Amino acid sequence: MAAPPPLASSAAAPRPPAATTPSETAPDPLAKLPSAKPISFKSVVQKAVVELAEPFWVTIEVRHPKRDVYALPRHFDWKDFHVRQVKSALTGKDPQTSLFRLELQAFVLGDVSIPALYLPVHTPVGEEQLQIPPQEIKVTGVIDPSQGKPQLRPDDRPLPRAYTGRYWPLYVLFVLAGAGALALWWQKRSRRPVPPPPPAPRAPADEEALARLAQLEAEGLVARGEKQIYFFRLTEILRDYFGRRYTFDALEMTTEELLAELKRRSTPGLDFDQTATFCAASDLVKFARREASDGECKTGLDTARALIERTRPAPALPGGGA
Numbered sequence: 001m002a003a004p005p006p007l008a009s010s011a012a013a014p015r016p017p018a019a020t021t022p023s024e025t026a027p028d029p030l031a032k033l034p035s036a037k038p039i040s041f042k043s044v045v046q047k048a049v050v051e052l053a054e055p056f057w058v059t060i061e062v063r064h065p066k067r068d069v070y071a072l073p074r075h076f077d078w079k080d081f082h083v084r085q086v087k088s089a090l091t092g093k094d095p096q097t098s099l100f101r102l103e104l105q106a107f108v109l110g111d112v113s114i115p116a117l118y119l120p121v122h123t124p125v126g127e128e129q130l131q132i133p134p135q136e137i138k139v140t141g142v143i144d145p146s147q148g149k150p151q152l153r154p155d156d157r158p159l160p161r162a163y164t165g166r167y168w169p170l171y172v173l174f175v176l177a178g179a180g181a182l183a184l185w186w187q188k189r190s191r192r193p194v195p196p197p198p199p200a201p202r203a204p205a206d207e208e209a210l211a212r213l214a215q216l217e218a219e220g221l222v223a224r225g226e227k228q229i230y231f232f233r234l235t236e237i238l239r240d241y242f243g244r245r246y247t248f249d250a251l252e253m254t255t256e257e258l259l260a261e262l263k264r265r266s267t268p269g270l271d272f273d274q275t276a277t278f279c280a281a282s283d284l285v286k287f288a289r290r291e292a293s294d295g296e297c298k299t300g301l302d303t304a305r306a307l308i309e310r311t312r313p314a315p316a317l318p319g320g321g322a
Helices: 165-190 205-218 227-246 255-264 272-286 294-311
Strands: 040-045 049-051 056-064 081-091 096-106 110-114 117-123 126-132 135-140
Touching: 040 126, 040 135, 056 117, 205 227, 205 294, 227 255, 227 272, 227 294, 255 272, 272 294
Parallel strands: 049 135
Antiparallel strands: 040 056, 056 096, 081 096, 110 135, 117 126
16 A cells, blocks of 8 residues: 655654653543444554654554544654654545554654554544554664763874975965956856846735635635535635734644644734634545535635634724824
């Protein structure tokens, strides 16, 4: 089976070596839910031996009935591993196959366990969980700790001899070569074509986003049944607006990272709960392929437009007054 595409990113500083066991992690609240019963599942680690802080992949494949929706947890509170990015995909009709890829980095040396992972599962009878068991890997470093503390080798090379004035012709040659190179550079620079004028500045973030929403509505994607594409375009417009409005790269973030970034910033007028609900509903249509009704498509458009209008900058008063 071809591997699914990679997943989201964040940074973490290396930590000193320490032994780890699955019991060191805090109890996962998902573990209290009833166990899901998929048709089959498997988890594969890309490498059995990795270097310290070297990125590697863990791929999870779950085959299940179409009525069940499998997802990744919102948080990974793992002591000795950092989750750089995650990706998910859904294939098949019924049964379906949910694919998840986690890019990890290990920050301890020796034999370590990737902690157990609990996948939240939404079923017609309620919420359940699927436990992915711990997996063992070996983490190596550039320096073997069993060899003791590294020592510097003494420098016993002979000292260089002092150069005398008999080498002055070399200095003249160096000066002439430098002058020739400078003349050649200046000649090429003078022939360089004049760069084209810079592109026209973009419209204000709120005006551009509202215009793009109007264009999306006029394209008729919902009437043609292209609702998944419709929600991809709708969330992209809102993410681009948030990124320009609050000056961060929202287009490259996961939904969890986007909401966390909005919480950290000053966002007067933003209804955070409404934003989180909008993102969760859109992700179900985009990634879980849930069929959205025409009314839900219209509600999503109205919600995006309302979030933009309530958070757009206040218009400047005439004469520059406050």
